[in-house]
Amino acid sequence: MKTILIVEDEDILREISKDYFLNEGYNVLEAADGKTALDLFQKHDADLIVLDIMLPELDGWSVCRRIRKSSDVPIIMLTARVDEDDTLLGFELGADDYVTKPYSPPVLLARAKRLLESRSKNGKLAKPEDALAVNGIKVHYPSRTVAIEGNIVNFTHTEFEMLTYLMENRGIVITREQLITKIWGYEYAGDDRTLNTHIRNLRTKLGEKAAMIVTIVRTGYKFEAHS
Template sequence: MDSDVGATTTPASAPGTPKPASGLRALVVEDETSLAKLLGSYLEREGFETSLAHDGLQAVLTARDVDPDVVILDLGLPTLDGIEVCRQIRTFSDAYVVMLTARSEEVDTLIGLSVGADDYITKPFSPRVLMARIQTMLRRPRSPREAEDSHDDLRFGELRVDVPGRDVWLGGEPVALTRTEFDLLAALAERPRMAFSRRQLIDHVWGQTWVGDEHLVDVHIGHLRRKLGDDATEGRFVRTVRGIGYRMGTGE
């Protein structure tokens, strides 16, 4: 594999008619330069301003520089692996992160997701499938309620959720959530009496066309609970419903 270090913008060469510029930025982090260029060209055809990085250290520096909306991140990278890159990016960015991995073992997938990846795809894959995954993420309804509806905050004890404004406070202090964590919380908070299955949460947050291991919901719920100072046993804010999935807690 070519491990040249660099970050560039790639001219579009994927088949099809280019879409108008979307104003969105994408970062492809992949040490196989031919694959990185191919993915970059597909993203540019979708209207993204696209940058490439070929090793982990350059990926972090580029992410700070270009502030991407979407990061396509390979797991196996020189200098820093994808896990560490994702961990570092999550300290300053809420970009959607899709992990690419040649390893099919579930443990690798869950490790990747545990540092804040929103989705994953296993090699080999179709670039068109990856583009569809990305477009699905970007089309996520930011709340089940339309933005023009009532702007009243949703309250669960000391937890306050402003769904249209995408803000969360706990005990009066703001809580920093990733986009996926917020989308999960919003889905639960909007229907606090409903017990959601994993598949229903997948449909709400990732979209009905998403295909993969539904247990990724558990990983993101675990992150959400930790950030809210909650756990599976107490379930103040997110309760486990045995045999079904999850529902919103009362905050008590």
């Protein structure tokens, strides 16, 4: 049974979301403030976090930042803000997706299911092989770890999905639309800056290996395994 941690200070919204997840067979943990959310996260194994930005005690950005220091658990941020820069900040801190308030609980549930589908029951990707290595970058699917020249580098859930998708299709041009559909699905409603932010974060973590992700102008990206 997958466990969802819902962090929302509005009691009615939290209860409605909780009921939807419970009806789908998920276990649900609840927190009404950021401090409680971190306490629950440290004590329990959450498979996905639904995280509001505006919280008492500790805001969602701070919670996300602290969780990302030790975990790549998928995080969906909830925001009532209309400023897209705030949303992009969430992605830069490691959020995997966001839902804008007021939102439809079925939509939130669908987004959560999509993020969880990329992992098997034991937290492993549904891949026939265990590892993929290309020019000093080694991906280990069962543990969802990435080593660059032997050094482990922490990637968020979405960054890991993007990197492995590009590596698995190395030498092939992947359009922006293909990448968006692969990561967020056909119902994606964000703008181009969301994808740009994730690609920028991915390149930053790859360091000197970032040159392998080549931008194809007005089309998309290609992973080139340089010799």
